[in-house]
Amino acid sequence: MAEKNEEKRFLLRLDQKLYDRLQSEADRQGRSVNAHIINILNNTSDPSTFEQRQVIGNVISGADLTGNGLVQVSGIYYRYLLDDNGDLDVHAQYAIIEATGNILTLKKI
Known part of the structure; x- marks a missing residue:
């Protein structure tokens, strides 16, 4: 019941x-x-997280993304995934579209 x-x-x-x-x-x-x-x-x-309030929607330069899968946002290092699983383009801009724990999902814009 x-x-x-x-x-x-x-x-x-x-x-x-x-x-x-x-x-x-x-x-x-x-x-x-x-x-x-x-x-x-x-x-x-x-009960939104810091990432949901302050990180999602930010735009990051491809040059700021490290080859080892880390990016620094607001002074904090996060792992990142590209939404299309493509190759990193250091000349592109990426929007943060999702945050799960310490992993950010980035979309090339």
Whole structure:
């Protein structure tokens, strides 16, 4: 049998302006104020990693990629993989498209 999530109830004090703003946003989204607040909290408590926040999307010069499979980004050395498993082009630019642990996936742009 599936476990039911246990809910904790507590009193939350908000000034009227903030409550009115939350109520307006909740109405637009077809939610109760409570469901809207839960949605906001769930979306902002994302356990994203440093790499997901600060590294993905950066562009690296091919000249900065070492032949031994390492690249330095924000002062940290990472292993890297090329998304097409092709040969390294030192004259190209590469975008970081994924980070898994200490391994970055790069796409030639």
